[in-house]
Amino acid sequence: MKPKVLVTREVFDEALEILGRHFEVTANQSDRPFPPDELARQLADKAGALTTLTDRIDATLLERCSRLKAVCNIAVGFNNIDLAACSALGVMATNTPGVLDDSTADFTWALILAAARRVTEAEAALRAGEWKGWKLKQFLGQDVHHATLGIVGMGRIGQAVARRARGFDMKVVYHNTRRLDAGIEQACGAAYAGLDELLERADIVTLHVPYSPTTHHLIGAKQLARMKPTALLVNAARGGVVDDGALLAALREGRLAGAGLDVFENEPALDPGFLALKNVVLTPHIASSTEATRRKMALMAAENLIAALTAQRPPNLLNPDALATASKRSL
Ligand code: GLV
Ligand code: GLV
Structure with a gap:
């Protein structure tokens, strides 16, 4: 049988x-x-x-x-x-x-670019019939090229994200529980930093750690407060790594410029507060979905x-x- x-x-x-x-x-x-x-x-x-x-x-x-x-x-x-x-x-x-490393890394870049260049917000306005013609100061975004990318969690996916940053001529800093060999750091073009230092330096912070009791709310109110008010946070890892309540507060109060989120605490029941914010790109846990x-x-x-x-x-x-x-x- x-x-x-x-x-x-x-x-x-x-x-x-x-x-x-x-x-x-x-x-x-x-x-x-x-x-x-x-x-x-x-x-x-x-x-x-x-x-x-x-x-x-x-x-x-x-x-x-x-x-x-x-x-x-x-x-x-x-x-x-x-x-x-x-x-x-x-x-x-x-x-x-x-x-799934490469597909997830590709999608992380979709979130980074969409958040930095306001892609989904601009598309929503266009679809709603709000586009009345070209304007010099319409949907001004942030440059990704030459910016500093902070990667938290430098496993296979984090490294794949780092390699892609080369094409954008970025400075890449990473944080990981254990520092990578010099050869891997070089291949990824990434320099090690403590978490606080990374949060303070990065223009874009992207998370690639697994979820566990150790990484629960790894990014909470304190960590968000260290980030630049012009910075973006991207999470294509797991809900719960970020304290969504603290993130919402930071976004609402202009202490953080924007976010790209593929995962949420208590998904699919994400906090409706996110839906009301224009400076957040939201996707339904599809980073590996090709x-x-x-x-x-x-x-x-x-x-x-x-x-x-x-x-x-x-x-x-x-x-x-x-x-x-x-x-x-x-x-
Ligand atoms: C924009 O379309 C430009 O021509 O600069
Ligand atoms: C997707 O979230 C995965 O863990 O593969």
Whole structure:
């Protein structure tokens, strides 16, 4: 008998096909996230799951799903998964690193340019019939070229953002928990700075850290107060890295010039205050969303699930310590 797996949201048919060769697949075709109780019920008889960042995989759920051996997230971020609980119960967890770096970095630049040059604000005015002709001082923005870019979080995505800054002749400073090797700094054209110094120097601050208790409200009122009033903040990382309330206050009071935001605290229920502000570019968590990249992410997660349930080590295993306890669970 094939092991049973659940695909919690709509995915590409190719991913369902390869899963179908190995497993009895139940797929949520409605693409509506399962509420926690329904997710637990759906997973009760499953050996594995292909999950997304809209699925909360916590200890309560895992304890109810005693057959579960692997949770394979279609995302590089995995803050929706309680890794410690997974390890304790022998559940392997995986993510999809690497394949989305370039798409996410490209999109970060879309946010940077749109915020600096007021692209969405100007388009909204045009669509509303407010354009009465060319004016010298219409929608004056800020130059991106030769500005100072501050990158917080210099992992794969942060580095890809830095490399793209070269074309804009920017000065790049970065902050990271650990300083990068000189060779990588040079390849990225980026110089290390403490977080406070970076916030004080940058014209554009872009965030590329994972969300965790350590990065919760990494950018709050105090950090925003260090930024130049002419600066822009870009977040294509995770909601919760920024204190949205503090950001709204800074934007409203003119203590920050603008922002480009793809992620929010409590998304999709973003604070309506953002909608009222013209100096913010808002997108619905789509930074990795290209046809090619989202397909690669789904296939990568599927391959992780196949490896996990066919007694191979999943290529993107996040919690190797689960392997020791995993053997206690049977398929
Ligand atoms: C998207 O937000 C991801 O973590 O892949
Ligand atoms: C603008 O369109 C210009 O010609 O400068």
